[in-house]
Amino acid sequence: MQGAILHSDSNKDLRLVIQLAKKLGISARKLTKEELEDYCLSIAISEGRTGKYVDTEEFLNELRDGSKD
Numbered sequence: 001m002q003g004a005i006l007h008s009d010s011n012k013d014l015r016l017v018i019q020l021a022k023k024l025g026i027s028a029r030k031l032t033k034e035e036l037e038d039y040c041l042s043i044a045i046s047e048g049r050t051g052k053y054v055d056t057e058e059f060l061n062e063l064r065d066g067s068k069d
Contacts, residue, residue, distance in 0.1 A: 005031075
């Protein structure tokens with residue numbers, strides 16, 4: 001399975017690309033704003049995951065200390 005995500009500020013252009021994809025036998029659909037946000041959040045979580053334990057108190061203290069600058 002292969003996939004692609006396309007973004008356009010033009011709703012008309014995006015509809016045209018989806019129509020073309022369907023004509024070529026490629027499954028395509030428009031994502032809702034929430035679906036797109038969920039996808040981007042899942043990527044951010046995956047990239048931020050280190051597998052290491054993070055002490056919550058220490059992390060919060062570092063955030064507080066850094067905000068005093």
